[in-house]
Amino acid sequence: xxxxxxxxxxxxxxxxxxxxxxxxxxxxxxxxxxxxxxxxxxxxxxxxxxxxxxxxxxxxxxxxxxxxxxxxxxxxxxxxxxxxxxxxxxxxxxxxxxxxxxxxxxxxxxxx
Amino acid sequence: xxxxxxxxxxxxxxxxxxxxxxxxxxxxxxxxxxxxxxxxxxxxxxxxxxxxxxxxxxxxxxxxxxxxxxxxxxxxxxxxxxxxxxxxxxxxxxxxxxxxxxxxxxxxxxxxxxxxx
Numbered sequence: 549x550x551x552x553x554x555x556x557x558x559x560x561x562x563x564x565x566x567x568x569x570x571x572x573x574x575x576x577x578x579x580x581x582x583x584x585x586x587x588x589x590x591x592x593x594x595x596x597x598x599x600x601x602x603x604x605x606x607x608x609x610x611x612x613x614x615x616x617x618x619x620x621x622x623x624x625x626x627x628x629x630x631x632x633x634x635x636x637x638x639x640x641x642x643x644x645x646x647x648x649x650x651x652x653x654x655x656x657x658x659x660x
Numbered sequence: 661x662x663x664x665x666x667x668x669x670x671x672x673x674x675x676x677x678x679x680x681x682x683x684x685x686x687x688x689x690x691x692x693x694x695x696x697x698x699x700x701x702x703x704x705x706x707x708x709x710x711x712x713x714x715x716x717x718x719x720x721x722x723x724x725x726x727x728x729x730x731x732x733x734x735x736x737x738x739x740x741x742x743x744x745x746x747x748x749x750x751x752x753x754x755x756x757x758x759x760x761x762x763x764x765x766x767x768x769x770x771x772x773x774x775x776x777x
Contacts, residue, residue, distance in 0.1 A: 582765065591751045646716070646755070647718075648695075
């Protein structure tokens with residue numbers, strides 16, 4: 549499975565966009581990029597995933613570079629409740645191993 | 661929105677005792693997982709389960725661990741003889757079958773905090 553690299557921590561002002569980067573330079577063509585977050589003492593929460601194209605849902609947008617070696621998760625209007633550890637995970641397509649391999653993620657602190 | 665539920669939220673057990681952690685996955689999901697997170701450490705994969713059998717397990721998932729889907733709704737993790745190092749948060753996750761070749765995400769419960777004394 550491809551390895552991901554994320555900054556250890558980031559700050560964001562409440563109401564502003566939070567842009568969380570992830571490097572996955574060894575990603576292969578059939579691997580998806582997943583984002584989860586973990587708010588203190590809760591289970592990981594699914595946010596969004598994508599393969600090649602940019603994706604948007606009610607929580608966030610995912611921008612994947614054309615070479616797929618990096619991606620950015622965008623929370624358009626961060627709130628205090630978005631303070632959490634954000635994990636970028638590369639996962640193979642269906643049929644291969646289904647486990648998620650969590651790294652240490654990025655601790656996003658949203659400041660009032 | 662349907663969610664994965666886990667019980668109990670906190671379990672305290674004496675070392676050497678058996679413990680069963682329970683999970684009710686989302687109803688139309690077919691793939692089930694257990695993960696654990698020792699305090700201050702990463703979330704670690706334990707086991708995946710599909711079609712009533714284990715599809716993959718990690719090195720952590722040794723002979724002391726077992727999983728079962730005893731009926732159509734529950735998914736359980738049993739630790740036969742608990743050790744101090746089993747103290748952790750245990751998360752259950754479920755996933756539905758992929759549709760149209762697309763990937764489907766795993767959805768997690770809020771976990772059971774297991775404390776071994």
